[in-house]
Structures are given as structure tokens and as C-alpha cells.
Amino acid sequence: MYSFHQCGGNVGDSCSIPLPPWLLEEISKNPDLVYTDKSGRRNL
Template sequence: MAMVSQIGLKVQAVMSFHQCGGNVGDSCTIPLPRWVVEEMEKEPNLAYTDQWGRRNYEYVSLGCDDLPLLKGRTPVQCYADFMRSFRDRFAAMLGSTIVEIQVGMGPAGELRYPPYPELDGT
């Protein structure tokens, strides 16, 4: 960020609380943090599930937002702590170097249910 600021570029920060990769247009793969995946492996109901029982593990279901299922913390607490930490660390650059913050949530970054996992042709 310091180098970006020094040469006068601007930053659009993207805070994605979902996996990247496996969907239409994805050219990279950035998985969920391992500690989140471990909890989803222990309890598959944390993932989005459609009426046919297909699960989408790109994001912790919104139905779990207020449940302390991530090492005793809720997903909303984790998101808030991350954003607060970002704000505190880069406060001097907000509005000057960092000109936009985008937040992506839900499968494929969308608040959509049921999920549409293009990966398996559905």
C-alpha cells in the first residue's frame, strides 16, 4: 500500500468473505481460510444447501451468521473484526489511496439462495 500511495495509484479493496474459484469467469483460486473449511467439514450444514441436498461450500450460510461456530465466534464477528482491523491499519489511506471498498458475500460473491454452482452444470 505504501508503494501504491508513493506513485499515486488508487486502490479498490475487495473484502471477499467467500471462496474465489470454480465459477464462471474465475481465473484464480483463493480458498476459504483452512480454519473455516475445517468447521464446515465437521458440520456440513454450515454450507448453503439446495432443495435437492446439494451443498455449496464457497461460503458459510447466512443462516449461521449469528451462531458461534467458528472457534466460538460467529461469522459476523469474524467479518467485523477483519474489516475493523483493515480500517485501523490503513486509516491514513482511506479516501486518498484507498478510494473504494467492495464487500463480497455469499456463493460467487452474491447474496443468492439457492446457490448456482456452475461447476457441476446445474
């Protein structure tokens, strides 16, 4: 199991490290790779 998160994107953040493009591509092919809560909300 892997765990990924991006850095930046919030007010006052001094850095920006996005998720790798290959990971975003895999998630677009299979959305079940990301966390889904009981209500069906996905957290990327």
C-alpha cells in the first residue's frame, strides 16, 4: 500500500509539490485507488 499527498495549495503555503502525473493517470483509470468514505466521497 502506498500513501501520497501533495504539498501546497492552501493559503500561506510556501511550497508546491503536486501529486506525480503517473499517479493522477492511474487514479483516472481506477477511482477506487483513492480513499472513499462511507458517504461515497473520495479524497484525492
